[in-house]
Amino acid sequence: MTMIAATGLAKSYGAEPNRVPALRGVDVAIPKGTFTAVMGPSGSGKSTLLHCLSGLDTVDAGTVRIGDTEITALPERALTRLRRERIGFVFQAFNLLPTLTAGENIVLPLELTGRRPDPEHFDAVVTLLGLADRLEHRPAQLSGGQAQRVAMARALITGPDVVFADEPTGNLDRRTGRELLDLLRRSVDELGQTVVMVTHDPAAAARTDRVLLLADGRVVDDVAEPSGAEVLRRLDELDGDEYANQSADGTESVSR
Structure with missing residues (x-):
């Protein structure tokens, strides 16, 4: 089953004569229950x-469907409700409310739509993310890794159709970042979650089922069952300068 289907996506920023195209006729299909890196x-x-697929930004042309809903045709109020109920977000910044406990931050998306958490699903998410002993802590009392796990639990608590993660390991150290990637992987394997993640890290991409490579606003490659080395090789072909000092495991290297 296809969870996300995008056709002919075009998006530009700015006004003429300085208008800059960001997407140029992108077609994407994401199967349900898979982990995809962009x-x-x-x-x-x-x-x-990622912003256009998730409804955070509008498109100039093309369509996006999540499940059986064409989100590009929705009015703003309906789109806001869809984002709250059917989409989860994990960002580089944790975006937790400092006055709420971890447990309160997790269930916040449900409260915003007047829903109560399902106890069994809540327990499954909290157990998966190892947060049972942190639910009464406020964000200031959490490490970066714990805060990101709370943010991930918040994204999963609604049982969303898809979770979008934008550089989710960007503010984490290497070990904690790997732990978060393990948890994203497990959410796919154990909960059947669909995850789409933007990353610059070949080692992170190697944890996914598939990598979509973009260049100049177009999908130029589609790598199934990626390895870090294969992803890095293909990235080097696109822009060798940007990735020249990065190794396949995400560390910096002096020479290649």
Whole structure:
């Protein structure tokens, strides 16, 4: 089953004569229950694609469907409700409310739509993310990794159709970032979650089922069952300067 289907996506920023195209006729199909990475050189359109697929940004042309709903046809109020109920977000910044406990931050999306958490699903998410002993802590009392796990629990608590993650390991150290990637992987394997992640890290991409490579606003490659080395090789072909000092495991290297 296809969870996300995008056809002919076009998006530009700015006004003429300085208008800059970010997406140029992008077609994407994401199967349900899969983990997909979106990668590419700086300015390739990867974050713009994530924002358009998730309804955070409008498109100039094309359509996006999540499940059986064409989100590009929805009025703003209906789109806001869809984002709250059917989409989860994990960003580089944790975006937790400092006055709420971890548990309160997790269930906030449900409260905003007047829903109560399902106890069994809540327990499954909290157990998956190892947060049972942190639910009464406020964000200031959490480490970066714990705060990002709370943000991930908040994204999963609604049982969303899809979770969009934008550089989710960007503010984490290497070990904690790997732990978060493990949890994203497990959410797909154990909860049947669909995850789409923007990343610049070949090691992170190697944890996914598929990598979409963008360049100049177009999908130029589609890598199934990626390895870090294969992703890095293909990225080097797109923009060798940007990735020249990065190794396949995400560390910096002096020579290649």
